[in-house]
Amino acid sequence: MPSSLVPSAHDGPLVKRQKLSAADAPRGTQRASKIFTPFRTIGLVSSTAVPFTSIPLGKTTFQITTSVGRCLQTYDLKRGLNLVFLTRPQTPADITATVAWRDRVFAAWGGESSQGLWAFKRGKVVAELDMPTDLQQPIKKILIFGTWIVGCCSTRIEVWKSGTYEHYTTLYPTAAPKCGNELTGGVCNMPTYLNKIFAGRKDGSVEIWNVSSGKLIYTILPPGANCGSVTAMQPTPALSLLAIAYSEGPLTIHDIRADKTIIHLNGGQSGPITSISFRTDEMGAGEMAESLGSWLQQDRTQAM
Numbered sequence: 455m456p457s458s459l460v461p462s463a464h465d466g467p468l469v470k471r472q473k474l475s476a477a478d479a480p481r482g483t484q485r486a487s488k489i490f491t492p493f494r495t496i497g498l499v500s501s502t503a504v505p506f507t508s509i510p511l512g513k514t515t516f517q518i519t520t521s522v523g524r525c526l527q528t529y530d531l532k533r534g535l536n537l538v539f540l541t542r543p544q545t546p547a548d549i550t551a552t553v554a555w556r557d558r559v560f561a562a563w564g565g566e567s568s569q570g571l572w573a574f575k576r577g578k579v580v581a582e583l584d585m586p587t588d589l590q591q592p593i594k595k596i597l598i599f600g601t602w603i604v605g606c607c608s609t610r611i612e613v614w615k616s617g618t619y620e621h622y623t624t625l626y627p628t629a630a631p632k633c634g635n636e637l638t639g640g641v642c643n644m645p646t647y648l649n650k651i652f653a654g655r656k657d658g659s660v661e662i663w664n665v666s667s668g669k670l671i672y673t674i675l676p677p678g679a680n681c682g683s684v685t686a687m688q689p690t691p692a693l694s695l696l697a698i699a700y701s702e703g704p705l706t707i708h709d710i711r712a713d714k715t716i717i718h719l720n721g722g723q724s725g726p727i728t729s730i731s732f733r734t735d736e737m738g739a740g741e742m743a744e745s746l747g748s749w750l751q752q753d754r755t756q757a758m
Contacts (some may be wrong), residue, residue: 509554539577564592637686654684688730699727
């Protein structure tokens with residue numbers, strides 16, 4: 455053995471290796487960011503135009519359900535958009551509308567030959583709602599509130615009971631001279647308005663129906679002659695106020711009780727508004743967000 459490799463008694467004790475910091479470590483040994491790891495999901499793209507539906511699970515996470523043709527896929531947000539449920543069996547035709555309600559997901563499907571509305575729980579079919587024999591158009595939107603399940607088609611509204619899934623009645627909007635009775639804005643309900651739904655029409659009007667009696671109560675006329683058809687509706691956090699968007703750009707906040715427009719906004723030329731939402735955290739938008747939120751909080755304190 456060469457003498458250079460034999461330890462000598464004069465060399466002293468061996469020096470302990472010191473731990474290197476992240477800055478002193480070699481470049482090849484630094485830990486890479488997990489954002490670019492292949493198993494991390496940043497986003498998913500749905501293959502259909504049917505909007506996704508979500509439901510909260512306690513106070514920690516949400517489940518997102520989206521349509522991929524003839525089946526539904528449910529993802530958990532807390533797990534990084536991991537797939538948790540896949541519905542089986544597949545629907546006989548493409549899914550046209552979905553909504554999550556309690557522990558179930560309702561999906562409407564249809565084509566030229568047949569229509570249907572199924573209820574899924576944890577990926578399995580648990581109920582199939584009765585469909586009218588003369589229904590020849592798919593359901594475009596599903597609304598569930600109280601004891602009612604409402605399905606909005608192109609020219610009619612179907613109503614079921616949420617407890618028994620029994621078909622209750624069919625509502626037919628009134629026909630306008632030029633636009634007919636086509637529903638372009640779907641349906642929505644408003645808190646404290648028992649058994650009432652709002653249906654947006656192609657002629658720009660909004661009809662208020664009582665689903666229990668099956669009667670048309672009132673019709674809200676458009677604010678102008680050139681507003682176009684109703685494209686979206688959403689009740690505001692304030693009671694009796696409804697936001698209505700039109701295809702030609704304007705968006706109004708309408709007082710239902712007084713039948714009066716409170717706010718009129720111009721949507722611009724970027725295209726029709728298809729969805730409306732409101733913030734409830736008392737914060738504004740833009741540069742004045744924090745100051746507006748503190749002003750609202752101070753104003754509420756003084757009022758109390």
